[in-house]
Amino acid sequence: MSIQYNERDKTFTLHTKTSTYQMVVESHRYLLHCYYGDRIEGQNLSFLIQPQDRGFAANPPDAEGDRTLSVDTLPQEYSTFGVGDFRESCLDVRNADGSVAADLRYSEHRIYKGKKALAGLPASYGDPEQVDTLEIDLEDAVSGVCVTLQYSVFEEYDILARAARVSNQGAHTLMLDRALSMCLDDPLPVQKDVITFYGRHMGERNLERTALRHGKIRVESARGASSPHHNPFVILCDAGATETSGACCAFSLVYSGSFMAQVEVDQTDSSRFVMGIDPQTFSWELKAGEAFQAPEVLICYSTNGLAEMSNKLHRFQLRHLVRGPYKTKRCPVLVNNWEATYFDFDTEKLLALAEAAKEVGIEMLVLDDGWFGRRNSDTTSLGDWFANTEKLKGGLGCLGRRLRGMGLEFGLWFEPEMVSPASLLMDEHPAWCLKMPGRANATSRSQCVLNMGLAAVQDYLFDCMAKIIREADLAYIKWDMNRSITNAYSDELPAHRQGEVWHRYILGVYALLERLVQAFPELLIESCASGGGRYDAGMLYYSPQVWASDNTDAIDRLAIQYGNSFGFAMKTMGSHVSVCPNHQTGRTTPLTTRGLVAMAGSFGYEMDLTRLDAQEKRQIKRQIAQFKEQWAIHQLGEYHRLTDPRKNHWFAAWQVVSEDRCISLVTIVVREPIANPPVLYVKLRGLEPTGVYTDEQGGRYTGAALMSAGLVLPPMRGDYPSVQVQLRHI
Missing domain, CATH: 3.20.20.70 (Aldolase class I)
Structure with missing residues (x-):
C-alpha cells in the first residue's frame, strides 16, 4: 500500500512512484510535516525537524517550560490562528465567546483503499486499486472543532489529493472566518522559485517566475470566479529547475470560485504554502454537529523538471478528474x-x-x-x-x-x-x-x-x-x-x-x-x-x-496556450481558427498558421465560412482531415514546450509525442522573420534514443541525434509562416 503508518515512530509516510511525503505526531500530539521530495525508503525523516529556542516564540501551556516547542517555528501540517503560530493560518475559528483560536492536536486516523467523493464539490476519483486514502483527525479540546485532513495517493501519477473537512463536535455554534484546503511547511532552507499565471481578458495565463524571498508572495481572486487575472494553479520548484531538470511541485485547486494561494518565507528561512477559498469572501456558520468541506488540491511532484510535471498532471486529469x-x-x-x-x-x-x-x-x-x-x-x-x-x-x-x-x-x-x-x-x-x-x-x-x-x-x-x-x-x-x-x-x-x-x-x-x-x-x-x-x-x-480565451489571434494564442499547457491537458483547451484580419487584434496571419496553432487544443472554427473562396475551402478541408487523423497525438500525447515565448521572440515551437513514441509532431511558428538568418535548430524530447525516425522528406535521424543535436528548421519567410514536421519511427 502507498500509505504506511509506523506506530513506534508515529510517522505517516505516503509514497508515490517517485516521491515521499512524511508527517510525524510529536510528543504533544502536534502533527508536523517532515519531508516532501524524492522517494526515500525505510527512513524516519523527523530528524529534519530541529526545534530551537527562538526569541519571543509562544510555547503551549503543556510544554512544561520547553522553550524549543512553539507552533510558530515548527512545520505544521495544518496551521491555525490564535494559539501562537503567527504565520499564515489555514483555519480561523471564532468561538461562541468571540475569541478566535483553535489548538489542533492529533486524535485518530484511518487508512483505506479507494477515495470518497467530496459532498457538493468536484474532486478527483479512482477505483480502490488505483488510489489509497489517509484521514487524520485533529481536535481542539476546548471548542470541539475537529479538522479531518484528507490525503489520497495516486501512486502511478505522483499525485496527492489533499482536502480538509471541519466539523463542530462541541455544544456551541462556531463561525469559520477561513478554512483553507491545505498547508505545506518545508523545514529545509529555501532556494526555490514560485511560478504563477497572471493575465487579463484576452490575455490570460502569462507565466511569471519569482525567487522566494522573506515575506509573502500571494495570488488570489475575490471576483467570485477563479478569474483571468490569476489562476488557482501554482508551481514551486528548485531555483535552477528547467523543462527537463530539477524538482517541481504543482498545486492545482479543484475549485472555481474566489481563491487564495500564498507562499511565505519565515524567520528561519523555512517556507509555508497555503491554498484554498479566499478568506476575504468567506465566512461560514458551523452549528453543533455540522461540518464544512473545503475544496481539494491536487499536488503533482516531478524530480525531472517542468515538462514531466505537466505531462503527469495532463494524464491524471484525463483519467481521474474529467468525466464522461x-x-x-x-x-x-x-x-x-x-x-x-x-x-x-x-x-x-x-x-x-x-x-x-x-x-x-x-x-x-x-x-x-x-x-x-x-x-x-x-x-x-x-x-x-x-x-x-x-x-x-x-x-x-x-x-x-x-x-x-x-x-x-x-x-x-x-x-x-x-x-x-x-x-x-x-x-x-x-x-x-x-x-x-x-x-x-x-x-x-x-x-x-x-x-x-x-x-x-x-x-x-x-x-x-x-x-x-x-x-x-x-x-x-x-x-x-x-x-x-x-x-x-x-x-x-x-x-x-x-x-x-x-x-x-x-x-x-x-x-x-x-x-x-x-x-x-x-x-x-x-x-x-x-x-x-x-x-x-x-x-x-x-x-x-x-x-481558453476570447482572443482568437493565432500569434497571441502562442503565449496563452503556452501558459495553459503547464497546468491543463491540451485536450481540455478550446482553440479555434478565426478570420483575418483578426477581430481582436486586427492582425493578418496565414490560414496555415491559424490551423496549426488551433490544432494544439480542441479544434474548431470561428468565422463566416460562406465568404471563403475555393482555395480557402480546400485548405480548410485539408486542415480538418489532418486534425482528424492526428487528434489523438495532439490531445492525448506527451506535450513538450520547446521554446519560451517570454524569451524567444523569433519563433515558437512545441512538440507532441504519441504514447508509443512512434510518431512525433513538431510545430514551428515564426513570429519575427529575420533577413539573412542563421540556420535554426531546436532540440526535441521524448523520443526513443536508439530509434530511427524519418521525416516526410525522407530524412533519417536517430532519436538521440534529434534530442541532443537538434532538428534543423526549414527556412521560412513572410508574415508569421509556420510548418509542422512529422517524424515516424521506422
Missing part, C-alpha cells in the same frame, strides 16, 4: 457563429453557414449569444431562456432537425448565472438577483448576477435548459459567465451569515452542472467565462473542454 465520454474521445470539430454573425442572424443565415461547414468537413454548428428572448444586443433578455422565433422560424427544435438532416450536430450557448435588468425573469423574480439592501446594483456588460445558491434558481435554470436540450436534441452547450460578482447579498441569509453567499454561489453552480451531467451524460459541456476566466481544475470535473 469526452475525457478520451475526440470532441466534434465545430464552427461557432459568433464572429461570423454576432447578433445579426436568422435561420437562413445559420443554415447557409451550416451548408458551408458541412462542405469542408465540420461536424457541428454552435449557435452563440442572441437566440433567446428579445436578445439583439448584450443589453437585454439574459434569463429568458426561450427561443426568439422572429429570428428562428419554427424555434430551436426545427433548426436542430434541419441541422441533423444535413448530418451536423447542434450546439447552443447559455449564460445561466446571469440576468439582464431588462428581462422577463427580472420582472417576475427580482429577489433572485444578488442585491444589497439600500444600494443600487452595479452592472457589468448590462447584466446582474443571479443568486445561484437558491434552490429555486437552480430548479428554474435546470428546467429551462433541460427542455431546450431535449427539444433541440443538443449535443453540446457552451456555458458562459461574463462578469465578476458584486452586490453579494442574499435575502435568504441573516446578517451574520452573508459571508456564505460567495461559496454558496459556486456550490449552486456545481449543483446545476451536476444535474445536467447526470440527466444528459452524452452532452458535451464547454465552460467559458469571458474566455479563460474560469479555467480551473474544478470546471474540468463537469466540462471536458474549456474556452
Whole structure:
C-alpha cells in the first residue's frame, strides 16, 4: 500500500512512484510535516525537524517550560490562528465567546483503499486499486472543532489529493472566518522559485517566475470566479529547475470560485504554502454537529523538471478528474457563429453557414449569444431562456432537425448565472438577483448576477435548459459567465451569515452542472467565462473542454496556450481558427498558421465560412482531415514546450509525442522573420534514443541525434509562416 503508518515512530509516510511525503505526531500530539521530495525508503525523516529556542516564540501551556516547542517555528501540517503560530493560518475559528483560536492536536486516523467523493464539490476519483486514502483527525479540546485532513495517493501519477473537512463536535455554534484546503511547511532552507499565471481578458495565463524571498508572495481572486487575472494553479520548484531538470511541485485547486494561494518565507528561512477559498469572501456558520468541506488540491511532484510535471498532471486529469465520454474521445470539430454573425442572424443565415461547414468537413454548428428572448444586443433578455422565433422560424427544435438532416450536430450557448435588468425573469423574480439592501446594483456588460445558491434558481435554470436540450436534441452547450460578482447579498441569509453567499454561489453552480451531467451524460459541456476566466481544475470535473480565451489571434494564442499547457491537458483547451484580419487584434496571419496553432487544443472554427473562396475551402478541408487523423497525438500525447515565448521572440515551437513514441509532431511558428538568418535548430524530447525516425522528406535521424543535436528548421519567410514536421519511427 502507498500509505504506511509506523506506530513506534508515529510517522505517516505516503509514497508515490517517485516521491515521499512524511508527517510525524510529536510528543504533544502536534502533527508536523517532515519531508516532501524524492522517494526515500525505510527512513524516519523527523530528524529534519530541529526545534530551537527562538526569541519571543509562544510555547503551549503543556510544554512544561520547553522553550524549543512553539507552533510558530515548527512545520505544521495544518496551521491555525490564535494559539501562537503567527504565520499564515489555514483555519480561523471564532468561538461562541468571540475569541478566535483553535489548538489542533492529533486524535485518530484511518487508512483505506479507494477515495470518497467530496459532498457538493468536484474532486478527483479512482477505483480502490488505483488510489489509497489517509484521514487524520485533529481536535481542539476546548471548542470541539475537529479538522479531518484528507490525503489520497495516486501512486502511478505522483499525485496527492489533499482536502480538509471541519466539523463542530462541541455544544456551541462556531463561525469559520477561513478554512483553507491545505498547508505545506518545508523545514529545509529555501532556494526555490514560485511560478504563477497572471493575465487579463484576452490575455490570460502569462507565466511569471519569482525567487522566494522573506515575506509573502500571494495570488488570489475575490471576483467570485477563479478569474483571468490569476489562476488557482501554482508551481514551486528548485531555483535552477528547467523543462527537463530539477524538482517541481504543482498545486492545482479543484475549485472555481474566489481563491487564495500564498507562499511565505519565515524567520528561519523555512517556507509555508497555503491554498484554498479566499478568506476575504468567506465566512461560514458551523452549528453543533455540522461540518464544512473545503475544496481539494491536487499536488503533482516531478524530480525531472517542468515538462514531466505537466505531462503527469495532463494524464491524471484525463483519467481521474474529467468525466464522461469526452475525457478520451475526440470532441466534434465545430464552427461557432459568433464572429461570423454576432447578433445579426436568422435561420437562413445559420443554415447557409451550416451548408458551408458541412462542405469542408465540420461536424457541428454552435449557435452563440442572441437566440433567446428579445436578445439583439448584450443589453437585454439574459434569463429568458426561450427561443426568439422572429429570428428562428419554427424555434430551436426545427433548426436542430434541419441541422441533423444535413448530418451536423447542434450546439447552443447559455449564460445561466446571469440576468439582464431588462428581462422577463427580472420582472417576475427580482429577489433572485444578488442585491444589497439600500444600494443600487452595479452592472457589468448590462447584466446582474443571479443568486445561484437558491434552490429555486437552480430548479428554474435546470428546467429551462433541460427542455431546450431535449427539444433541440443538443449535443453540446457552451456555458458562459461574463462578469465578476458584486452586490453579494442574499435575502435568504441573516446578517451574520452573508459571508456564505460567495461559496454558496459556486456550490449552486456545481449543483446545476451536476444535474445536467447526470440527466444528459452524452452532452458535451464547454465552460467559458469571458474566455479563460474560469479555467480551473474544478470546471474540468463537469466540462471536458474549456474556452481558453476570447482572443482568437493565432500569434497571441502562442503565449496563452503556452501558459495553459503547464497546468491543463491540451485536450481540455478550446482553440479555434478565426478570420483575418483578426477581430481582436486586427492582425493578418496565414490560414496555415491559424490551423496549426488551433490544432494544439480542441479544434474548431470561428468565422463566416460562406465568404471563403475555393482555395480557402480546400485548405480548410485539408486542415480538418489532418486534425482528424492526428487528434489523438495532439490531445492525448506527451506535450513538450520547446521554446519560451517570454524569451524567444523569433519563433515558437512545441512538440507532441504519441504514447508509443512512434510518431512525433513538431510545430514551428515564426513570429519575427529575420533577413539573412542563421540556420535554426531546436532540440526535441521524448523520443526513443536508439530509434530511427524519418521525416516526410525522407530524412533519417536517430532519436538521440534529434534530442541532443537538434532538428534543423526549414527556412521560412513572410508574415508569421509556420510548418509542422512529422517524424515516424521506422
